[in-house]
Amino acid sequence: MWTLEIEPSGPAPVAAAPGQFNMLTAFGVGEAAISLSGDPAEPGRLVHTIRAVGPVSRALAQLRPGAALGLRGPFGAGWPMAEAAGRDVVIMAGGLGLAPLRTAIHRLLTERARYGQVLVLYGARSPADILFRRELETWRRRLDVEIEVTVDHAAVSDWRGHVGVVTTLLGRASFDPANTVALVCGPEIMMRFSAAALADAGVRAEATYLSMERNMKCAIGLCGHCQFGPVFICRDGPVFRYDRIAALLRHKEL
Amino acid sequence: MSAAVKEIEEIVREHPFFEGLLEPFGKLISGCAKNAHFQPGEYLFHEGDSADQFYLIRQGCVALEIKAPGRGAITFQTVREDEVVGVEWLIPPYRWSYDARAVEFTRAIAMDGACLRGKCEADHDLGYEVMKRFMPVLIQRLQAAQMQILDVYGE
Incomplete structure (x- = not known):
């Protein structure tokens, strides 16, 4: 189990609602849907918790601090x-x-x-x-x-x-x-x-x-x-x- | 009726497991009941022992355990106040298939299984009443075991 804390390098991210997800890309490997697991009161810090079970999640889990990854989102309907x-x-x-x-x-x-x-x-x-x-x-x-x-x-x-x-x-x-x-x-x-x-x-x-x-x-x-x-x-x-x-x-x- | 017996009857009928029990049944069942308490770490019974009792838990927590080679004792269920420990007294050969250990100080009503089986044989209305209350416990335990076997949370 791994928790990634992602700092946006581009424009400020769209604030995510609890329950929504992002698509994370491990470059050269692929993309996977990962739900947001952080505190929504800290929108500048995107937190995702993943289980390293497939090629993408394993590659994401192996990223070192400071490494770059792709992100698009947030997507979907969240909690009411x-x-x-x-x-x-x-x-x-x-x-x-x-x-x-x-x-x-x-x-x-x-x-x-x-x-x-x-x-x-x-x-x-x-x-x-x-x-x-x-x-x-x-x-x-x-x-x-x-x-x-x-x-x-x-x-x-x-x-x-x-x-x-x-x-x-x-x-x-x-x-x-x-x-x-x-x-x-x-x-x-x-x-x-x-x-x-x-x-x-x-x-x-x-x-x-x-x-x-x-x-x-x-x-x-x-x-x-x-x-x-x-x-x-x-x-x-x-x-x-x-x-x-x-x-x-x-x-x-x- | 002595004060002590009356107190046991009240306790039995007020326990959620016997909620709504008719008074005549309450009297019959209470005749097989006695107070029990267990210190933390004390065992209520051990696997392989004769299952001649069951326990209405009034306070505390009881861990149901099975010993596994190389893994020590594994707890597969905890039972807390308002719940019941033990169904093996109902079914031959009346033998415990696990250990039960008080996790904390535990007060219970210990019911004499042979005594209650005898009364259920003599009065099938009482027997049906008792079975109706134990069947959900058996089904819930079976459903929980199914979920645990499926290991839904995975590695």
Whole structure:
């Protein structure tokens, strides 16, 4: 896992909204869509967190400080921060899915008085895989936000916190489901189960948002690589209202 | 009815696991119950032991663990207040398949599984009531295990 802090060398970048993404180019290798994971209050510092799994992300992860890379963006529809104002906000993140939500969490905490209860429920594979651990611990010390972390499994000597899937945290959380906006990001299976658990808890599908991931190329809805049924993830998403994609998520072919 | 017995019955019926339990069932079930507490690090039971109890957790946290060669003990689930530890008392051969360790000071109601099985055999309405409450625990555990096996977060 690598976090890149990018300083623009050209004109001032367009301010990105939480949940949007940029296309990053490793010169001579290729381009990849990477969500912004930094603090939106610092627009001059573009932060992206990547998992080095493919040729482009591996090349990006190997860049040394001062190296140049290409960037275009920001693209896509982000998290519904305006809609969340005045309401409780439940954030459910799984694995690397915490990165695209980190911008939303920063925004919520910066403008804390605008929102009701703020809960962050995060599931990771093991204690060693917890992303932004120091930051989670800092947020957890605040009295105006509830941060809960669970892992799928843990060595006894490593961990004294929750062990179990992320949906188990929901039952213990205190919020008003009828007046809640839920933001969910993680592996697609985790998001499906989380959206179902949120619905069981009384959160409306219309107030539940998922950040989808598909192979994106052009980022402007032209090439069709990220087509998801009738929508393009890059142009119409990556953040979608759950009721608009729930039926699509059930199709194995998509 | 003695004060101690009444107190146990109240505790059992107020525990979320037995929420809404009819009074006659509450009396029957409470007859198999006793208070228990565990210090941090103390084991409730060990893998391979006879599973003759289950526990309604009132306070604290219990880690369910399995020993893996070369990896030590691995926690696969934590159970906290308002939840229940143990389903093996329901199913032959009534044997624990993991260890349960108190992570912090833990107060619980320990239910005698053989006692409750006997009462469920004698009164199938009670048996159905108990099964309705344990089945969601079993299904949730199964679903959680499916997610954990899929290892959705990857390397």
